[in-house]
Amino acid sequence: xxxxxxxxxxxxxxxxxxxxxxxxxxxxxxxxxxxxxxxxxxxxxxxxxxxxxxxxxxxxxxxxxxxxxxxxxxxxxxxxxxxxxxxxxxxxxxxxxxxxxxxxxxxxxxxxxxxxxxxxxxxxxxxxxxxxxxxxxxxxxxxxxxxxxxxxxxxxxxxxxxxxxxxxxxxxxxxxxxxxxxxxxxxxxxxxxxxxxxxxxxxxxxxxxxxxxxxxxxxxxxxxxxxxxxxxxxxxxxxxxxxxxxxxxxxxxxxx
Numbered sequence: 579x580x581x582x583x584x585x586x587x588x589x590x591x592x593x594x595x596x597x598x599x600x601x602x603x604x605x606x607x608x609x610x611x612x613x614x615x616x617x618x619x620x621x622x623x624x625x626x627x628x629x630x631x632x633x634x635x636x637x638x639x640x641x642x643x644x645x646x647x648x649x650x651x652x653x654x655x656x657x658x659x660x661x662x663x664x665x666x667x668x669x670x671x672x673x674x675x676x677x678x679x680x681x682x683x684x685x686x687x688x689x690x691x692x693x694x695x696x697x698x699x700x701x702x703x704x705x706x707x708x709x710x711x712x713x714x715x716x717x718x719x720x721x722x723x724x725x726x727x728x729x730x731x732x733x734x735x736x737x738x739x740x741x742x743x744x745x746x747x748x749x750x751x752x753x754x755x756x757x758x759x760x761x762x763x764x765x766x767x768x769x770x771x772x773x774x775x776x777x778x779x780x781x782x783x784x785x786x787x788x789x790x791x792x793x794x795x796x797x798x799x800x801x802x803x804x805x806x807x808x809x810x811x812x813x814x815x816x817x818x819x820x821x822x823x824x825x826x827x828x829x830x831x832x833x834x
Contacts, residue, residue: 579674580605582795584815584826585682585723585777589644592822593621595815596646599784600628603812606648606830607673609680611723613642620644635666643669643680643722651678661703676802677715679708681722686743694743701752709759712799720761721796723824726753730762732792734773735796744791761797764809764829776811777824785816796829804831 582605586592588769589610600608608630613620615636625646633654636642643666645651651671660667670679681704686697694781712718726749730736739745757763775790786791798806808830814823 579607579676580824581607581609581678581719581721581831582794582828583609583611583680583721583723583796585611585794585822585824587612587614587822587824589621589642590619591617591820593612593624593819594639595818597624597628597823598623599812599815599826600630600646603828607678608646608826609669609678609721610644610646611642611682612640613644613678614639615642616712616831631771633671635669637666641666641682643667643682645671645678645680649673649707655679658700660702660707660795661700663700663739667700669686669819672715674721676684676717679711679718679720679722681720681724683723683725685725686702686749689743689746698748698752700750701756705752705759708756708761716799718761719802720756721794723793724753724795725793726750727793728753728795731772732775734775734789734791739791744793757797760800762800764796764798764803764806765792765797765811765827767803767806768809774811775825776827778816780823792829794824794826801834802831805834806830807832812826 631647634644655670667682684697687693727733727745733739776794778785778790813825
């Protein structure tokens with residue numbers, strides 16, 4: 579089973595890239611973030627023509643998440659149940675008895691700002707919810723754009739980013755607390771190339787100079803980590819014309 583996540587930074591703009599990537603890679607499930615589309619504008623027909631079903635929750639200009647899958651999902655959840663949040667950042671369903679949770683964690687804007695405090699509150703609510711979900715689902719995947727680089731290996735210049743949003747200590751601690759519930763970072767289950775990132779700023783030739791951060795993650799419950807056979811970042815779409823500033827990441831799972 580192939581599971582993937584990709585912050586597309588506007589599905590309207592990046593739809594051809596997504597359709598081409600689906601055709602080339604054939605994931606069973608692809609989770610998208612920052613679709614930036616109201617629900618009535620979601621491209622259901624175009625995606626269906628590629629052999630995928632869709633669930634989605636979106637809003638104009640900002641946020642928005644979607645799950646594209648070859649088989650239908652069940653027990654749909656939109657949002658963190660205990661968190662009163664109008665922003666569209668969470669979408670979850672069960673596929674082949676695996677609870678998949680697609681998230682788009684708030685960026686946080688700047689350490690100490692109101693948006694940063696919102697991010698920390700959001701992460702605390704996520705942790706409480708994931709604890710409950712893990713108690714009910716041994717097979718669980720939490721994936722998406724976390725807007726957090728977990729450690730120095732995940733940052734092109736740790737000294738430059740020290741104390742900055744996406745790499746500040748409270749954010750990194752929150753990420754570790756989520757892992758501590760019983761999840762594993764699938765990317766770190768395998769030996770990986772040095773300086774592996776999933777996001778590069780559009781400015782200052784960030785991608786060409788590999789000035790990136792690894793902020794997109796696929797976290798697996800211990801039961802699924804046992805059968806994870808690969809986790810890769812696909813930088814190919816980042817090389818296209820008008821790309822998303824993120825690259826997709828994909829895991830492969832065997833059978834228990």
